[in-house]
Amino acid sequence: MTGEKQPSFDWNRGFVIDFSLLDGMSKTGVPTKRRLSQMRGMFLDEAAFGEQVKNGDPLVYEFFELGAPDTPGDIAFGASITYPGKVGDEYFMTKGHFHTVLDTAEVYYTLSGQGRMVTENPEGDVVVHDLVPGAAVYVPRRYAHRSVNVGTTPLVTFFAFRGDAGHDYGTIESKGYRKLIVERGGKVEIVDNPKWK
Amino acid sequence: MTGEKQPSFDWNRGFVIDFSLLDGMSKTGVPTKRRLSQMRGMFLDEAAFGEQVKNGDPLVYEFFELGAPDTPGDIAFGASITYPGKVGDEYFMTKGHFHTVLDTAEVYYTLSGQGRMVTENPEGDVVVHDLVPGAAVYVPRRYAHRSVNVGTTPLVTFFAFRGDAGHDYGTIESKGYRKLIVERGGKVEIVDNPKWK
Numbered sequence: 001m002t003g004e005k006q007p008s009f010d011w012n013r014g015f016v017i018d019f020s021l022l023d024g025m026s027k028t029g030v031p032t033k034r035r036l037s038q039m040r041g042m043f044l045d046e047a048a049f050g051e052q053v054k055n056g057d058p059l060v061y062e063f064f065e066l067g068a069p070d071t072p073g074d075i076a077f078g079a080s081i082t083y084p085g086k087v088g089d090e091y092f093m094t095k096g097h098f099h100t101v102l103d104t105a106e107v108y109y110t111l112s113g114q115g116r117m118v119t120e121n122p123e124g125d126v127v128v129h130d131l132v133p134g135a136a137v138y139v140p141r142r143y144a145h146r147s148v149n150v151g152t153t154p155l156v157t158f159f160a161f162r163g164d165a166g167h168d169y170g171t172i173e174s175k176g177y178r179k180l181i182v183e184r185g186g187k188v189e190i191v192d193n194p195k196w197k
Numbered sequence: 198m199t200g201e202k203q204p205s206f207d208w209n210r211g212f213v214i215d216f217s218l219l220d221g222m223s224k225t226g227v228p229t230k231r232r233l234s235q236m237r238g239m240f241l242d243e244a245a246f247g248e249q250v251k252n253g254d255p256l257v258y259e260f261f262e263l264g265a266p267d268t269p270g271d272i273a274f275g276a277s278i279t280y281p282g283k284v285g286d287e288y289f290m291t292k293g294h295f296h297t298v299l300d301t302a303e304v305y306y307t308l309s310g311q312g313r314m315v316t317e318n319p320e321g322d323v324v325v326h327d328l329v330p331g332a333a334v335y336v337p338r339r340y341a342h343r344s345v346n347v348g349t350t351p352l353v354t355f356f357a358f359r360g361d362a363g364h365d366y367g368t369i370e371s372k373g374y375r376k377l378i379v380e381r382g383g384k385v386e387i388v389d390n391p392k393w394k
Contacts, residue, residue, distance in 0.1 A: 073300040103270040160357035
């Protein structure tokens with residue numbers, strides 16, 4: 001969370017929250033915003049990164065954390081919006097994360113836009129899924145996952161995972177992902193991350 | 198399942214399946230269909246029920262069971278389509294169920310149509326949520342839930358719940374729900390179920 005005030009929801013008796021099918025925005029929920037400056041070290045081209053942070057520090061993505069109870073019986077859910085753009089030839093993306101409870105899956109349903117879901121497990125198995133409107137992607141237990149926008153409009157997904165799964169951002173922040181999603185000659189390509197540790 | 202052959206999905210490495218944002222249908226998955234004759238005893242007006250079963254036995258709803266592993270770390274998900282119609286003055290609806298693992302929640306995201314999600318817990322707390330496109334409904338732990346189509350077009354939702362939650366249809370089939378959703382004078386009303394045991 002970055003300090004925005006989320007309304008409180010009744011996880012014991014149920015509730016309704018709206019997420020626009022067009023842009024993922026909500027009249028009742030408050031999104032968490034991630035600007036480029038919050039992603040230092042995650043894009044390969046550090047010079048391009050520095051320029052863009054100086055020139056407006058663009059919003060890269062936002063998502064909803066509604067405060068689901070930290071229990072295995074609850075389900076955390078919300079919308080995620082990744083904006084179009086690139087840093088050098090690398091597409092805008094989310095930080096991505098493992099679940100703290102590693103053995104928990106997540107499902108993403110694509111509402112709008114064109115993207116990739118990059119997933120990898122600790123043993124190094126990398127699977128990249130295509131996101132198009134109507135595509136539901138199953139991110140299995142034990143796989144880190146990152147949304148990448150390879151199109152020209154916002155990439156909007158609806159997501160759901162176990163309430164106590166938690167987010168482990170640290171592993172990805174220190175190690176990076178094994179693969180990057182870049183534009184080469186007008187095409188989307190998956191390439192090795194030369195900085196992967 | 199009613200015998201349709203579902204393709205197998207890779208729950209260990211992940212997969213993509215398409216669900217149309219317009220009608221919930223899938224090019225790869227196979228829906229389970231529920232015709233009115235499979236819902237004997239669930240609608241109040243038994244004469245109207247018998248007539249409609251004789252005259253074509255309409256499809257009331259369909260949904261996707263993709264075969265998620267029966268574990269607490271996996272997530273079952275899919276689309277559910279409830280068709281418009283009524284039996285007497287009672288709107289078409291799903292059977293509804295408790296989860297066998299009672300202490301597990303479920304989330305529904307409405308893609309299309311107008312409906313209600315009727316929820317009740319074993320202690321008799323009844324909560325009815327409005328479903329409109331873009332409405333995400335949180336069905337909490339311990340609440341039975343049933344989708345009701347109160348509009349004139351299919352009610353389409355995307356749903357997610359824990360892989361091992363399971364479906365307990367029996368309790369609802371023998372007891373019914375405490376409340377019915379009916380049309381009275383052109384309006385949607387919530388009324389007591391006179392047959393509730």
